[in-house]
Amino acid sequence: MNDTSDHSSIQQEVLAAIKSGRVKMRPKWYFFLRAALVIVGAAFLFLTVLYLTSFIIFMLRQTGVLFVPAFGLRGLWVFLVSLPWLLIGAALLFILILEVLVKQYAFAYRRPLLYSTFAILFLVTAGGLVIAMTPLHPGLFKQAKEDALPLAGPLYRQFLAQRFPDIHKGMVIEFVDTGFFMKNNEEETLQVVVTSTTHFPFDSELYTGEWVVVFGRREDGTIQALGVHKVSDLMEEVPRMKGKSRHFGQ
């Protein structure tokens, strides 16, 4: 192996390619632009994931799915099957792309992947929770119902109009011997039958005008309540007014 001839030929070939113009030095602005595009892309992805996460949390609260794990293993199972897996998959895909984008930078590759993944997941979850508590989604949902939201309208209408067989969210309107009546978002009046086996995870004193999530099978207009969970919805359109109360004791 002739190292000397390797040496001079590589150097010569490289310099010849440069002098002939076959290889050109990329200008500084090319790298600034590339970095800027990466930053913009990463920011867009992050905001999209943040929006999706907050939408998922809002949707779970709005439909009552968020509260059913309090009703034991069956509630947990219903919760898992009711999750918007398509949206969660999309959010995870964006997080993966974001991870790939940041991996080229020293702050990411010098540490185990787990750290940057946890950091992204933490930021996205915390940010999503904060945004879900703001009037953003209720406002957009209202516009979607009025058909005044061109792009995201179908997303709101499809996911927030979902009905889950065992999950019923509504406002308590009247107490009766067997339980109470409630009105849901579709303006339906449903009778909720409360028995000695109905589980109240946190507080068993209910008020008229209060929003609740009832877990149980519905047959026509009657729900056999396996569990009732109070919902403190700060963003309800109709403000909660505490009326009559009833304590469903053990």
Add this chain to the structure above:
Amino acid sequence: MRTRTDEDIVRQVKEGNTEAFGLLVKRYEQKILRYARRFLFGHEDGQDLVQEVFLKAYANIQSFDGEHKFSSWLYRIAHNEFINALRKKRRMPILYFDFDTVFPHLLASERADTQANEKEVKAMLDAHLQELDPKYREPLILYYFEEMNYKEIAEILHIPPATVGVRLKRGKDVLKSLIT
């Protein structure tokens, strides 16, 4: 005696001094050629690839910001070029998820091998390079033949320094299993 650092020469190249780039090529081509020959182990045309490495380095020289050593930056370009060559010839999977980089490892202290031990490892490497997975082959080459430390290898491979230690240890274990 070297009077100008690599970074000084890079500054001149950035300002338009093409001949200065020839100096950098002269300084590094033997090292990069040696790295190519050992890593690719004759599967690919090392000379053409090494040429391509320097051409890419020239084309992208404005992206070198001096935050790291020029040698690490150049070896990183070489690493990418060689990995792509192996992938094209299907000697590596195209999409390859590296589990070693997912979890944290305790950083093994970088103890210098004794001279005898180092000779032994080099001899084993020379005899069994081709049989090693590129994932272990590369850090072993960079450590034992290019005489780089964990931090430098980590910068080239874009992995945590602790993972470098893990791969070196596993690579040596594989080598030992090959000779027994």
